[in-house]
Amino acid sequence: MTEWTILGAGALGCVMAGLLRQRGERVGFMLSARHRGHFHPSLDLITLGGRHELIQSRPRFPEQARQVECLLVFTKAYQVVDALKGLQELPTSTPIILFHNGLGVAEQVQELFPHNPLIAGVSSHGAMKEGDWLVRHTGKGDTWLGPMNQAANDWAHLVKPLAAALGHAEWRENIKLHQHRKLALNAVINPLTACHNIRNGQLLEPRFADVLEQLSEEVFQVMVNLGETESRDAFRRRLQQVIELTAVNYSSMHQDLAHGRSTENDYITGYILAHAGAQPVPVSSQLYREIKRRGG
Structure with missing residues (x-):
């Protein structure tokens, strides 16, 4: 054994x-x-x-x-x-x-x-x-x-x-498919919860509806460029399900930032930015810079 x-x-x-x-x-x-x-x-x-x-x-x-x-x-x-x-x-x-x-x-x-x-x-x-x-x-x-x-x-x-x-x-x-799908969820949930100092479930509050939609679309389009075949609706459903299932949790990036530790910003949002190509990703870019500014 x-x-x-x-x-x-x-x-x-x-x-x-x-x-x-x-x-x-x-x-x-x-x-x-x-x-x-x-x-x-x-x-x-x-x-x-x-x-x-x-x-x-x-x-x-x-x-x-x-x-x-x-x-x-x-x-x-x-x-x-x-x-x-x-x-x-x-x-x-x-x-x-x-x-x-x-x-x-x-x-x-x-x-x-x-x-x-x-x-x-x-x-x-x-x-x-x-x-x-x-x-x-x-x-x-x-x-x-x-x-x-x-x-x-x-x-x-x-x-x-x-x-x-x-x-x-x-x-x-094809493990890359599963890696990309997990990264896509992390690239939405982690930076938003870290920057706004909230639990995962709070992302479903009306005040975050616009930014959640914009960021989800940015991340989805980058994943499509990387070969993702999942539909936009399927991605949105999966994202909502994970947020609901982890509603009371704080994301790992939130916890790292809150405790003054380094974050995985470069490997999550940074990966999105590095593979965006000519596609505009303004929300991801802003979140990346904000987490860097706070020491993450």
Whole structure:
């Protein structure tokens, strides 16, 4: 049985660890130097039903990289490359699965680890961090994996244990489609909620109707330019559904900006701007600049 090593003990990484452990899978957390010598506590997972469950996992440190059998990366997009640089002893046979928000990082990871199987992961599970080693699973979702290089094609079997733990996991050769669809949602919800300091559900208030429509149209058109075949109406329905399902949540960009942390602005809205071509994207541009101005 494979041990899943999780790099990035944020909300989603911790929830994934909890769900895997509940199915009897072996799980370890790759920890940074600041955790060395500290007591490694149990993870307190608040389930969808509101129960607290203590989840046991193994602490791992960079010098143990050779022992990593499968690496799931849940760090912020801007942290991925630096975090992986400390794992140069990772076996070339170890698959690396990237679950970060936004796009534009996989190419850099491929340069760092040219021989490792590189897999993209996309998940719509809801998760919220409520304290150190305390996370809440806020919603079930779909999970998709797909190859980013040739070596990854031998690892499609990983979806079977993931599906058992998460409720859904599928392998998709065209993983870029799922990446683009998740990015499109993030490019609407994240910057708007961050700039206006609101929960996701507040975007459906009448005062945001105009800007929500304009931004949605900008993002949709960029996605069409990138090969998206989803209709405008289908995208709008999907966006509304996600906003409603995550109504009480704060987006990750909102939380990063509110706590003075760097955001994934460059990998979400920045990706939209970089692929807009000649298409005008004034709302996206304004939101991008505003988040930069506030330190994100």
